[in-house]
Every structure is written in structure tokens, then in C-alpha cells.
Amino acid sequence: MRRKIFWTVFIALGMLADVTLPLLWSLIATIPIGILSWWVAYRSDWF
DSSP states (O other), X not given: OXXXXXXXXXXXXXXXXXXXXXXXXXXXXXXXXXXXXXXIIIISOOO
16 A cells, blocks of 8 residues: 555656656656655655
8 A cells, every 4th residue: 555655646746747847857856756755655654
């Protein structure tokens, strides 16, 4: 279940970054998006 939440948050935020940011910035934003997705899925105890 946590893996599904991780990938859902990661893909949603990644697509949002791709639409709103220029290409270089969206590529750079992938690392913080991955860290945030990991935190939401595994460390936040929301799920």
C-alpha cells in the first residue's frame, strides 16, 4: 500500500511540475519531489 501511495504522489507532483515549470527546472525538481513522496508514504504515518 505504501508503494502505491509513493508512486501516486510522485507521478502527480511530477506531472504538475512538468506542466508548470520549464524543462530544466522540472528535471531538477524531481529529486525534492521524490524525497517528499517518500516522506509522505513511509515516514508521515498518515497511511
